[in-house]
Amino acid sequence: MPIISAFCKKGGVGKTTFVGYYAHYLATKGNNVLVVSIDDQNSIFKIFGEDDKIFDTTDNYLEFLMAGKQDFSDILIEVRENLYLIKTLNTDKLSTRLILERSQEKVIKKIFDTYNDAFDYVFIDFPPSSSRITEVLLDMSDTILIVVGLDSLGLGGFINTIQYFIDNELELGKIKYVLPNLYVKNRRAPKKSIITLGKQSQEFTPKSTLLPYFSEKSTVKNLQDKGLTPFDDVPLDRYDLKEKKKIEDELLDIFNHIDLNK
Ligand SMILES: Nc1ncnc2c1ncn2[C@@H]1O[C@H](COP(=O)(O)OP(=O)(O)OP(=O)(O)O)[C@@H](O)[C@H]1O
Numbered sequence: 001m002p003i004i005s006a007f008c009k010k011g012g013v014g015k016t017t018f019v020g021y022y023a024h025y026l027a028t029k030g031n032n033v034l035v036v037s038i039d040d041q042n043s044i045f046k047i048f049g050e051d052d053k054i055f056d057t058t059d060n061y062l063e064f065l066m067a068g069k070q071d072f073s074d075i076l077i078e079v080r081e082n083l084y085l086i087k088t089l090n091t092d093k094l095s096t097r098l099i100l101e102r103s104q105e106k107v108i109k110k111i112f113d114t115y116n117d118a119f120d121y122v123f124i125d126f127p128p129s130s131s132r133i134t135e136v137l138l139d140m141s142d143t144i145l146i147v148v149g150l151d152s153l154g155l156g157g158f159i160n161t162i163q164y165f166i167d168n169e170l171e172l173g174k175i176k177y178v179l180p181n182l183y184v185k186n187r188r189a190p191k192k193s194i195i196t197l198g199k200q201s202q203e204f205t206p207k208s209t210l211l212p213y214f215s216e217k218s219t220v221k222n223l224q225d226k227g228l229t230p231f232d233d234v235p236l237d238r239y240d241l242k243e244k245k246k247i248e249d250e251l252l253d254i255f256n257h258i259d260l261n262k
């Protein structure tokens with residue numbers, strides 16, 4: 001089953017939001033879905049209103065599984081039906097271990113292989129900073145999706161991401177999708193930014209599909225404040241319900257352009 005990574009060298013562009021929403025959508029369709037947070041902020045928990053689970057116990061992190069101190073099922077945290085998360089304690093330390101102990105790379109590969117057998121989809125949520133763990137996991141991914149903010153800083157982040165792939169000899173062909181996000185500070189010229197991004201993605205990642213953009217919605221923030229995703233079926237006031245429906249439709253259109261089994 002596919003391993004899907006959301007990545008970008010620029011922070012705050014919507015990687016975690018998109019991974020959370022996509023994973024939740026697939027889970028509501030009856031798939032068994034896992035999201036592994038390689039970001040030690042573990043902000044994916046906030047998307048589901050489960051912030052308290054970030055620090056609930058001290059030993060249910062990926063590192064404890066790697067060290068053989070926990071079992072596979074002990075570190076899985078269920079946040080919705082069919083949807084599980086794994087958290088990371090310290091990304092830098094994990095990376096240092098991967099560099100110092102070659103055997104750790106085999107351990108992490110085995111872990112992902114095992115989860116891969118047990119789940120229909122495995123997502124990886126990365127921080128914008130990169131280290132050895134990033135390289136190893138991007139290399140293991142079947143599909144990489146780059147989320148890009150639609151302003152000059154966001155576009156710069158896309159170029160930095162390409163540069164990072166080249167510098168680390170990562171396969172650019174694995175970048176199958178580029179998702180533009182309109183949630184940016186400088187919203188003055190989104191159309192121009194889309195055109196530029198289209199040209200850049202054609203030049204550097206010719207095999208990738210430029211997805212329809214995710215527009216900025218205050219409802220995304222409202223829902224996140226409530227710990228809800230657009231795919232939670234809960235009573236809301238009329239305004240929020242209408243806005244939620246709009247985001248849902250927009251996301252479904254984006255998902256329709258993605259083939260994770262390709
Ligand atoms: N389309 C959108 N409309 C409104 N708010 C959005 C949208 N996309 C993202 N956000 C908000 O932007 C913030 C950053 O999003 P998110 O955490 O998903 O980005 P990220 O790329 O994962 O960040 P980091 O690099 O820190 O991991 C969040 O508060 C989120 O609610």
Ligand SMILES: [Mg+2]
Nearest residue numbers: 015016043126
């Ligand atoms: Mg994030």
